[in-house]
Amino acid sequence: MSELAAALAGLEGFRLRPSEEQQRVYSAALLLPEGELGARRILWERGVPIAWREHVAALVRHHRLPFGALDRPDLDRVAFRVGLLARNDDLALLAEADAAAAGDEDLRAEVALFRQYTSEMGCLDKAREFASDHARFEYFRTPGRDPGYAAFDATTFTVTVMSGLPGAGKDHWIAANRPGVPVVSLDGLRAELKVRPTDDQGPVIAAAYARARELLRAGTAYVWNATNTTRALRSRSIGLAADYGARVEVVSVEAPPDVVHRRNRERARTVPPAVIDRMARRWEPPDPTEAHAVRWVSNA
Template identity: 70%
Template sequence: MNLFRRLCPAPPAWSLGGDDLPGGGYTRRIVQALTGLEEWRDRPEDERVRLFAAALLIEEDRPRRVLWEMGAPIAWREHVCALLQHRWLPSAALQHPDLDRVAFRVSLLARNDDLALLATADTLAGGGDPELLAEIALFGEYTSEIGCRDRPRPFPSDHARFQYFRTPGRDPDYAAYDDTRCTVTVMSGLPGAGKDHWIAANRPGVPVISLDNLRDELGKPPTGDQGPVVAAAYERARGHLRAATSYVWNATNVTRAIRSRCIALAADYGARVEVVSVEAPPDVVHRRNGARTRPVPNAIIERMVERWEPPDPTEAHAVRWVLNV
């Protein structure tokens, strides 16, 4: 696999704990620990590569950006990022206030057995505390019991899954009645990723609430106060929702927190919500943005990249990752 070779240009060196690995001494120790585990060696090659990538990026502050710039496939990248984000979970599982919910989320993005394997290597690299290793083993057993150790946690329907993750204390097996009245498509993606192109090709004739268009209507620059723009967008959304009219919410929406507001509004009015995340390679994003009549300043795009959180299946009825090159 080409990506594996780019991540690890000298397999004999890492397998022997050599100095050719990127990262610091801790990275070398965790890679040695991971590759020394029989469970890792017994995995298919594609799974070994994915776990190896997570170990290599264990000290990286921005793993998503690194993998995006390398051209890693979206689902593969998000699997690795989910492992890194939750790598402390198995060794602290017994103290987590809502273990089921976070374990279910990990299973929809990655795999809990991968997470346990990475946590084991991490613990061994740090000295191999027997109590932590025992807790990781318990995490593995528990995720087997709740049906999400090596596979996504099943839900009765996408509506049941959506309601479970937005409703604390809800039974994950409750087959919620789907009473949705319309569909709201929430776009997500950096400027220049191709959101407008996707909408034109896939949602022709559907009303579009575009924050860019509203800025033009209201005479508000993207660097100024966005309060009036957002207020106008929400008022239009309420009008569509009252009439049970499907629409597209077109904005960058690069963080979960920002998406959650327009998703919550749609859900409160009984809409089905789909999030479409459109991506393009960095050079394509910058080229398309530069070709705009009014390009977004590069400094703003850089800030967006730093905060970027692609959507995951817990946020909506449906989540689609689209590579638009």
């Protein structure tokens, strides 16, 4: 047992929590040395349910937030994100254990201020309420926006952005859930342009965005099908669709590691296993701050 985990177990606030909540916070304490990406990979490999895993990963990522929180200019934005993925009172509990392990009463006082502030902002033990999905989406993509602003929703069509490792089952999900909807597929364009995965991907990406713009100008719903395994990779296609007035939904499809590799071996165009492993090490599933709607799909 780590010093932090021992301190956590000694807190009255921890002992009073229901068993499942204790397990999540305790898991975060044990996984802190792994960092967010390492913690996520470990829990994914062990088959932990997606929401539970992302809750723990968010606690690991933001575990230092309560310390000096009121001095951070981005406090609201980060605390709202934590509330959408996990809970800020869990984060406070983890930070309180950290302060207790260090024997630092000043840090414990900072945690108390964090609890008070997030309670006043409506996101201590639940997600912050926004006027609508559109208001939430616009808040997180517009620096300085008032979280209480009820942004007018003029969207008239939906763009679906896929996310998932090769072999996770994205094509199967599209066929079953978006039949007849145009698909802008990077894999399809590679085959069409005769570009190998190891070649320069510039022509493929340029062709994909050209097709997407044609559909957006026509106000036509479509699916953007690519791995999109990091927030940075997703942001451009999401931003483009939003700039044209589309409602954006992100569908994250995932499967256990052995299933991903088996399906990859069965594909007509396989991806080198080392490439999949490298993508998995950097994997950032989408969260509710990125789009109007985010759906996590387990496709085992």
